[in-house]
Amino acid sequence: MRFLHACMRVMDLEKSLDFYVNKLKMQLFRRIELPKAKATLVFVGYREDEGLVELTYNREQKEPYTIGDGFSHLAIEVDDVKATHDALVAQGVKSHRAPFILETGGVIGFVKDPDGYSIELIQKK
DSSP, X not given: OOOOEEEEEESOHHHHHIIXXXXXXXXXXXXXXXXXXXXXEEEEESOTTSOEEEEEEETXXXXXXXXXXXXXXXXXXXXXXXXXXXXXXXXXXXXXXXXXXXXXXXXXXXXXOTTSOEXXXXXXX
C-alpha cells in the first residue's frame, strides 16, 4: 500500500492554484476536467510519487464548505519557518499562528489557504 493523495474542496480554483503553486511552490501534476460532474480535479505536490493534494473545484458549489472539526492541517517542511511565514504573509497569505518553538525544540508556524485550511510550516532539522 501507499498513500496517494488527500482531497480538499475549494471555492475558487485559481486562488487555490496561486496559493499552492506560486506561494507554496508545489508543482501542478495533473488536471482532470469532469464535464458531466461539472467539476475540475487538480493534483499538486512536491513530487509526483509521494502524497499529493487534490484540489476539487465543483462549479455549482455556491456556499463555502464547512471544514469541520476533525481535519486539522497539512504540514510542509521548510528550511526556515520564520522566513517562509513572513514571505507568505508579505504576499497576502493570512497567518494562522506566528512561528514558535515547541517544547521538543522544533519550530513551527501556521498560515491559511484561500479556503481557510490550515497549513503547518515545520522547520527542517
